[in-house]
Amino acid sequence: MSKSGFPLLGIMGGGQLGRMMALAALRMGFKVRFLSPHSSGPMQGLGEQMVGPWTDKDVLQDFVEGCSAITVESEWAPAEEVKAILPEGVALWPSPATLQLIRHKGIQNTTLQKAGLPLPAFCCCASLDEVHNAVEAFGFPVMFKRFEGSYDGYGNATVRFPEEIQQAWDDLAAEDGLLVEAWAPFVRELSVLVCRRADGAHVEYPVVYTEQKDHRCHAVEAPAPSLFPDVEAEARRVALAAVEAVGGVGIMGVELFEMKDGTVLVNELAPRPHNTGHYTIEACHTSQFENHVRAVLGLSLGNPNLRVPAAVMINILGHRSGEAAPDGLDDALAVEGAAIHLYNKPQVRPKRKMGHVTITGDDVKTVRARAEHAASLIQL
Amino acid sequence: MSKSGFPLLGIMGGGQLGRMMALAALRMGFKVRFLSPHSSGPMQGLGEQMVGPWTDKDVLQDFVEGCSAITVESEWAPAEEVKAILPEGVALWPSPATLQLIRHKGIQNTTLQKAGLPLPAFCCCASLDEVHNAVEAFGFPVMFKRFEGSYDGYGNATVRFPEEIQQAWDDLAAEDGLLVEAWAPFVRELSVLVCRRADGAHVEYPVVYTEQKDHRCHAVEAPAPSLFPDVEAEARRVALAAVEAVGGVGIMGVELFEMKDGTVLVNELAPRPHNTGHYTIEACHTSQFENHVRAVLGLSLGNPNLRVPAAVMINILGHRSGEAAPDGLDDALAVEGAAIHLYNKPQVRPKRKMGHVTITGDDVKTVRARAEHAASLIQL
Numbered sequence: 112m113s114k115s116g117f118p119l120l121g122i123m124g125g126g127q128l129g130r131m132m133a134l135a136a137l138r139m140g141f142k143v144r145f146l147s148p149h150s151s152g153p154m155q156g157l158g159e160q161m162v163g164p165w166t167d168k169d170v171l172q173d174f175v176e177g178c179s180a181i182t183v184e185s186e187w188a189p190a191e192e193v194k195a196i197l198p199e200g201v202a203l204w205p206s207p208a209t210l211q212l213i214r215h216k217g218i219q220n221t222t223l224q225k226a227g228l229p230l231p232a233f234c235c236c237a238s239l240d241e242v243h244n245a246v247e248a249f250g251f252p253v254m255f256k257r258f259e260g261s262y263d264g265y266g267n268a269t270v271r272f273p274e275e276i277q278q279a280w281d282d283l284a285a286e287d288g289l290l291v292e293a294w295a296p297f298v299r300e301l302s303v304l305v306c307r308r309a310d311g312a313h314v315e316y317p318v319v320y321t322e323q324k325d326h327r328c329h330a331v332e333a334p335a336p337s338l339f340p341d342v343e344a345e346a347r348r349v350a351l352a353a354v355e356a357v358g359g360v361g362i363m364g365v366e367l368f369e370m371k372d373g374t375v376l377v378n379e380l381a382p383r384p385h386n387t388g389h390y391t392i393e394a395c396h397t398s399q400f401e402n403h404v405r406a407v408l409g410l411s412l413g414n415p416n417l418r419v420p421a422a423v424m425i426n427i428l429g430h431r432s433g434e435a436a437p438d439g440l441d442d443a444l445a446v447e448g449a450a451i452h453l454y455n456k457p458q459v460r461p462k463r464k465m466g467h468v469t470i471t472g473d474d475v476k477t478v479r480a481r482a483e484h485a486a487s488l489i490q491l
Numbered sequence: 492m493s494k495s496g497f498p499l500l501g502i503m504g505g506g507q508l509g510r511m512m513a514l515a516a517l518r519m520g521f522k523v524r525f526l527s528p529h530s531s532g533p534m535q536g537l538g539e540q541m542v543g544p545w546t547d548k549d550v551l552q553d554f555v556e557g558c559s560a561i562t563v564e565s566e567w568a569p570a571e572e573v574k575a576i577l578p579e580g581v582a583l584w585p586s587p588a589t590l591q592l593i594r595h596k597g598i599q600n601t602t603l604q605k606a607g608l609p610l611p612a613f614c615c616c617a618s619l620d621e622v623h624n625a626v627e628a629f630g631f632p633v634m635f636k637r638f639e640g641s642y643d644g645y646g647n648a649t650v651r652f653p654e655e656i657q658q659a660w661d662d663l664a665a666e667d668g669l670l671v672e673a674w675a676p677f678v679r680e681l682s683v684l685v686c687r688r689a690d691g692a693h694v695e696y697p698v699v700y701t702e703q704k705d706h707r708c709h710a711v712e713a714p715a716p717s718l719f720p721d722v723e724a725e726a727r728r729v730a731l732a733a734v735e736a737v738g739g740v741g742i743m744g745v746e747l748f749e750m751k752d753g754t755v756l757v758n759e760l761a762p763r764p765h766n767t768g769h770y771t772i773e774a775c776h777t778s779q780f781e782n783h784v785r786a787v788l789g790l791s792l793g794n795p796n797l798r799v800p801a802a803v804m805i806n807i808l809g810h811r812s813g814e815a816a817p818d819g820l821d822d823a824l825a826v827e828g829a830a831i832h833l834y835n836k837p838q839v840r841p842k843r844k845m846g847h848v849t850i851t852g853d854d855v856k857t858v859r860a861r862a863e864h865a866a867s868l869i870q871l
Contacts (some may be wrong), residue, residue, distance in 0.1 A: 115814055134518060136534055140833025140846065156517055156538045368852025396828040410824035418799050418851045436496055445791035448776040471798045
């Protein structure tokens with residue numbers, strides 16, 4: 112952006128990540144505009160909303176008109192299409208090239224491996240024969256993963272016995288096959304957010320512990336408890352190298368496995384603000400959303416460090432289907448220090464991410480119990 | 492509000508206080524609607540904006556339609572008019588009664604005095620004769636204050652010599668005269684935010700030090716450095732009692748003088764979120780804006796305590812007249828830990844409040860210098 116003038120950020124997508132980007136941008140006096148193929152709750156009430164077929168050239172041209180920079184809140188947004196019609200001087204971050212390297216898990220893993228990064232043994236299998244060879248090489252259990260479109264446990268399968276192979280292949284293989292990964296006997300899962308600018312300037316957030324329930328992020332503890340300094344250093348090194356390997360600009364979430372021997376392996380990359388970074392809104396000097404906005408606009412990056420000793424984030428998921436209504440909200444607000452975020456999704460579905468709670472405090476253990484309690488009280 | 496359903500908060504006013512209330516409300520999934528007699532920058536981009544003559548019954552009826560509760564971001568909003576057309580079950584806080592006690596400084600002081608609160612000696616003078624008597628009783632210098640409409644140094648005068656009395660009277664007296672206050676030889680100015688619900692539940696924020704430049708809030712240091720525990724306790728006691736004396740609901744700012752002998756005097760009350768509480772957004776578990784929203788909606792109040800050891804807020808004022816453009820913003824963002832808030836005011840005027848910077852850290856002294864530096868870099 113130019114040094115003067117209030118920037119207008121174009122956000123492709125209508126989910127909670129765009130919503131939290133917008134809240135950060137608006138606080139700094141910036142303007143935001145959303146484009147989404149369907150009207151959505153999270154984009155309501157913030158900035159300007161555009162709804163339309165977002166691969167349509169005319170729609171995209173209206174969308175980018177006057178924008179200082181464009182970003183996507185999902186790796187599945189049509190970045191190539193908007194890139195094709197971008198006016199000169201308007202940036203799009205992350206780039207379509209980065210998104211292409213990340214969307215396809217086979218390409219993502221191959222890219223990271225070529226860059227020398229540690230990750231579980233894997234094989235891009237184009238046929239059932241190749242799958243059988245890979246399984247023989249890795250030994251059971253193995254992970255089968257869809258090359259594209261898997262998230263939150265969808266599109267993945269743990270295969271433990273030979274007789275499960277055919278079914279998993281039928282379920283998950285695309286025309287170019289699927290990804291087979293050796294099971295990584297990890298101690299726990301960690302995550303590091305990296306924010307990187309187009310000129311290579313970057314900041315790394317603290318290494319956090321992320322706990323999954325049913326293949327979904329349930330809790331994040333910051334900083335990761337009892338983390339050895341050398342593991343922390345390695346996690347940061349690997350995270351930054353992974354982001355550099357795909358040319359990431361903006362915030363990227365790097366999910367890692369912490370192994371028994373103190374090494375870390377890359378699990379996967381997300382080219383956008385990440386669920387494991389929501390705690391940064393309250394806990395860090397500059398939140399992941401603010402730094403994403405800054406990076407995409409080419410502005411100075413902010414301090415990513417904790418401003419508090421500890422923080423815990425717990426997701427609020429849906430448990431039923433229907434119209435959302437915040438039952439128990441007042442009880443949750445009464446929990447000491449609870450910062451409650453609800454995403455304004457009008458419809459609830461089982462396991463849908465509806466909001467989250469963050470609590471900051473002196474140690475992870477104390478605030479974890481309170482955050483769990485607050486999140487459990489809200490039924491949407 | 493009802494225990495289920497996402498509340499809609501109606502905000503009368505279009506300034507930065509309403510903007511920051513809206514940002515807090517939207518984060519929790521609540522909806523907001525603004526009503527202002529003129530379109531304003533700060534209300535843009537957040538929730539629903541209504542512009543129209545806000546004493547008009549039809550305009551007000553459209554505004555309150557569907558709202559869970561109404562609040563005002565200024566003591567000058569037409570609270571009586573909206574009260575008159577409020578549907579049953581919709582609350583308006585603060586109440587018109589509270590606002591009436593506060594708008595008129597003579598009534599405000601008299602109310603506080605009757606409640607036994609300490610304040611500088613004062614006299615509501617209806618005539619020049621009464622002024623001369625008051626000045627004789629108090630001794631020079633004395634403060635002359637307009638009964639209504641004074642803020643940020645406007646509508647006040649320090650009178651040091653007999654020959655200045657007539658001019659100050661001519662400038663400031665209304666039909667019912669003006670307020671004459673004895674000069675309080677204070678050590679420094681303190682502020683305490685109180686958040687109170689209609690049922691009397693309340694929380695008090697930390698006692699902070701506020702520094703004025705040209706009769707305007709320039710800096711806030713939280714907590715107030717080197718504050719004796721008994722002064723702190725007295726400041727909190729007085730602040731709460733003052734809010735209770737006027738029946739305040741929502742956030743109220745209580746400005747205090749700290750005297751040499753460790754006593755405190757009430758300077759004045761603000762029946763709304765206050766400039767001396769902006770630091771709470773980053774520094775406290777629950778910001779003044781979030782607690783205001785909670786209180787007005789009758790929800791549980793949040794923890795008002797600091798989540799960090801120290802924080803400093805510096806105002807960003809205008810220095811010229813014209814269209815606002817954020818020059819130096821990138822340099823300011825580069826200052827370590829700077830959380831920059833700009834209010835989206837399209838026009839800048841000398842001394843107009845355009846934004847603020849907050850920095851949190853280990854001690855007030857370190858972050859003060861950084862916050863001053865960041866704020867000084869931004870020219871709007």
